[in-house]
Amino acid sequence: MGVCFLNDDQTRKNKENDNKEISILEETKNDNQILNEQNQKNDFIKNRLSERTIFADIYKEYVITDNILGKGATGIVREGRDKEGKKVAIKSVWKSDIEKNECFKKEIDISLDVQHDSIVKCIDVYEDNTSLHFVLEEINGGDLFDHIIHSEGRKLKEPEAMNILLQILEGLHYLHDEKGIVHRDIKPENFLLYNDGIKVKIKLIDFGFATYCKNEETMNDLLGTPQYAAPEIFEQKPYTSKVDMWSLGVVLYNMVKGTQPFNSREIENIKDMVLHKKVNYDGFKNDKLKNLCEGLLERDPNNRFSSFQALKELKEIIGMNKDEETISQKFKPEMDKMILILYNVKSFKRELLNIYLEECSLETITIMFKEILSMNKTENSKYFDEISMNRFEIYMEAGKLIEFTQNFKYSPENLKKRLKNLCEQKVVKTMEKQIIKINEFFTSIIESIKILRKRRFEFEFKKLDKNNVGWITVQQMYNYFIDPMKRHNIKTKINPDDKIDFEKLYKIFLEYERIKNN
Numbered sequence: 001m002g003v004c005f006l007n008d009d010q011t012r013k014n015k016e017n018d019n020k021e022i023s024i025l026e027e028t029k030n031d032n033q034i035l036n037e038q039n040q041k042n043d044f045i046k047n048r049l050s051e052r053t054i055f056a057d058i059y060k061e062y063v064i065t066d067n068i069l070g071k072g073a074t075g076i077v078r079e080g081r082d083k084e085g086k087k088v089a090i091k092s093v094w095k096s097d098i099e100k101n102e103c104f105k106k107e108i109d110i111s112l113d114v115q116h117d118s119i120v121k122c123i124d125v126y127e128d129n130t131s132l133h134f135v136l137e138e139i140n141g142g143d144l145f146d147h148i149i150h151s152e153g154r155k156l157k158e159p160e161a162m163n164i165l166l167q168i169l170e171g172l173h174y175l176h177d178e179k180g181i182v183h184r185d186i187k188p189e190n191f192l193l194y195n196d197g198i199k200v201k202i203k204l205i206d207f208g209f210a211t212y213c214k215n216e217e218t219m220n221d222l223l224g225t226p227q228y229a230a231p232e233i234f235e236q237k238p239y240t241s242k243v244d245m246w247s248l249g250v251v252l253y254n255m256v257k258g259t260q261p262f263n264s265r266e267i268e269n270i271k272d273m274v275l276h277k278k279v280n281y282d283g284f285k286n287d288k289l290k291n292l293c294e295g296l297l298e299r300d301p302n303n304r305f306s307s308f309q310a311l312k313e314l315k316e317i318i319g320m321n322k323d324e325e326t327i328s329q330k331f332k333p334e335m336d337k338m339i340l341i342l343y344n345v346k347s348f349k350r351e352l353l354n355i356y357l358e359e360c361s362l363e364t365i366t367i368m369f370k371e372i373l374s375m376n377k378t379e380n381s382k383y384f385d386e387i388s389m390n391r392f393e394i395y396m397e398a399g400k401l402i403e404f405t406q407n408f409k410y411s412p413e414n415l416k417k418r419l420k421n422l423c424e425q426k427v428v429k430t431m432e433k434q435i436i437k438i439n440e441f442f443t444s445i446i447e448s449i450k451i452l453r454k455r456r457f458e459f460e461f462k463k464l465d466k467n468n469v470g471w472i473t474v475q476q477m478y479n480y481f482i483d484p485m486k487r488h489n490i491k492t493k494i495n496p497d498d499k500i501d502f503e504k505l506y507k508i509f510l511e512y513e514r515i516k517n518n
Contacts, residue, residue: 249296
C-alpha cells in the first residue's frame with residue numbers, strides 16, 4: 001500500500017473544500033427545514049374547518065372541568081370558567097370524522113349566526129388540530145323533559161304549556177323565516193329552562209343536526225329522533241322546515257297530556273304509528289289549543305302549520321282569555337316553586353352523575369347498567385314501580401338507584417361512601433322521589449368516561465405536537481412510549497415516514513392499555 005504525503009498548501013486547500021461542502025450541506029439542511037416547516041404550515045391550514053373559529057388552545061383561555069353538564073347529538077358538554085371566573089358551558093367534539101366535519105362547519109356558522117332570546121347564545125368557537133369547542137352560555141335550570149316528568153301528574157297545566165310554547169315558536173319563527181335555518185331535532189331534551197327573576201324562560205340548544213334551508217328548498221337527510229320525526233322523513237321524501245313543526249306538535253302533546261303520541265321500542269312500529277295512528281286528543285281542556293296541536297301534527301306538510309301560522313294562532317288563543325294576558329305573572333308563584341325544585345333536582349342528578357363518573361370504571365358501569373336492564377324485564381323487582389314499565393324508556397327513583405348501587409357487589413367502596421354522604425347532605429327524602437331516566441343516565445356515564453379518557457390523552461398529544469401541526473413523527477411516537485412500546489410489542493402497521501395524527505396515536509395508546517391490563 002502506498003502512502004501519500006501532502007504539503008501545507010494542499011492541506012489548507014483541502015480544508016477549505018471540506019468547509020465548503022459542510023456549508024453546502026448546512027444550507028441544504030436549512031432549506032429542508034424551511035420546506036418542512038412550510039409543509040407543516042400547509043397541513044395546519046388544511047386541517048382548519050372554518051375561518052370563523054378562533055384557532056387556538058382553548059385551555060389557555062378557559063378552565064374546563066370534568067363536570068359533565070350534558071351530552072348532545074354531536075358532543076359532550078362540560079362546565080367551564082373564563083379568566084374572570086364567569087361560568088360557561090363548553091361543548092367539545094372531535095374532527096376525526098370527515099362526514100361529520102361537514103355538519104360541524106354548518107354548526108359553527110349557525111351557532112355564531114343566531115341571536116335570539118329563545119336560543120342559547122354561542123359566545124365563541126375555538127378550534128385546534130383535533131377538536132372544536134363551542135363556548136356557550138350556561139343555563140342551569142334543567143331541560144324541558146325533566147320539567148314535564150317532575151311536574152304534578154307528569155304533565156303541565158295548559159297556561160304554563162302555552163307560555164313555554166310561545167317562546168319556542170318565537171325562536172322557531174326567527175330560525176325559519178329570518179335565518180332560513182331548520183333545527184331537525186326538536187324535542188324536550190333540547191330545550192333548557194331558567195328563571196330570570198320575572199318569569200320562566202326557555203332556550204333551544206344543540207344545532208348538531210341543523211342546516212340552512214331557505215325559501216322552498218328541500219332536504220333529504222334522515223336525521224332526528226324517531227319519536228319526534230315527521231311522516232315525510234319516514235317516507236324518505238324531500239322535506240322542508242315543516243319537519244320542525246311536526247316535532248313541536250309532539251312536544252306540545254307531551255307537555256299537555258304527559259305521554260308520547262308515538263312511542264315504541266321498535267323504529268318500524270314508530271313509523272307505522274306516525275304514518276297511520278289516529279291521535280287521541282282527550283285531555284286538552286282548551287279546544288283552540290287542541291286545534292293548534294292538530295294543525296302541527298298534520299300528516300300532509302302542505303297543510304301543516306308553519307311557525308308563522310302557529311305563532312299567530314297561539315297569540316290569538318292567549319288573547320282570547322282576559323285572565324291570561326300575562327300568563328307568566330299569573331302563574332309566577334307556582335312557576336318559581338317549580339323552577340326551584342327543578343334546579344335542585346337537576347343539580348342533584350348532575351352531582352349524582354359526576355360521582356359515578358369519577359368513582360366507576362367503564363367496565364363497572366356497563367355491568368351495572370346491564371344488571372338494571374335485566375331486572376327491568378323481571379316482575380316484582382324491589383327497585384322498580386309502575387313508572388319504570390314505560391314501553392320505550394326505563395325510569396327509576398334516585399333513591400332506589402342509590403340503594404341498588406349500595407347493594408351491587410361490583411360497586412367501589414368509595415362510591416358507596418360518597419353516595420351515602422350525598423344522601424345525608426341533600427335531604428334525600430325530597431330527592432328520592434325524583435325520577436331518573438336510566439337509559440340516558442348510564443349512557444351519559446359510559447360515553448363520558450370514553451370521551452374524558454380521550455380528552456385527557458389529548459394533552460399528551462399536544463405536548464408531543466410542539467409545532468401545532470396536528471401530527472407527530474414515528475420517532476416522536478416511539479420516544480413517547482419508550483420501553484412500554486417495546487415491552488408489550490404493540491403490533492401496528494407503521495412506516496418510518498408516516499405522520500401520526502391524534503386519532504392514530506390514540507388507537508395505539510388504547511392497544512397499549514389493553515395489552516398492559518391483560
